[in-house]
Amino acid sequence: MRTALEWTDELSVGVELIDEQHKYFIGLINRLVEVVEKKEPRSVSDMVLQELRNYTKFHFDTEEKLFEQVKYDKLKEHAYEHRKLASVVDAFIVRAQRSNYNYATINLLIAFLIDWLVFHLDKVDKQYIDIFHQHGIF
């Protein structure tokens, strides 16, 4: 089985709860890869995509609540990046539904999510490490 993206310590943002959620998110991306590779039924694609959407919102919520708690000065910009991703995921899901869960569409989503996640963890999430640590959040 091809693993689309593997967790490495380089992806760590220094906060255990967030790292665990990012690992789960990577697991969902890899689950989508499996759906395509095994040509699983449309109902399964639908289920995994819904979970991906719900988990994305849940995870962004976790980060944003912590931002409020520590009065993070980049809260607005960061939350804006989250909203943009959520709307792209929504659009992909509509597209997947319209294409009757065509695997090519799901593959496009997988590629997009991997690019987005690696960039976001490295360039956006890592910026909050210091403020979280200053507030004793590890």
Ligand SMILES: [Fe+2]
């Ligand atoms: Fe984030």
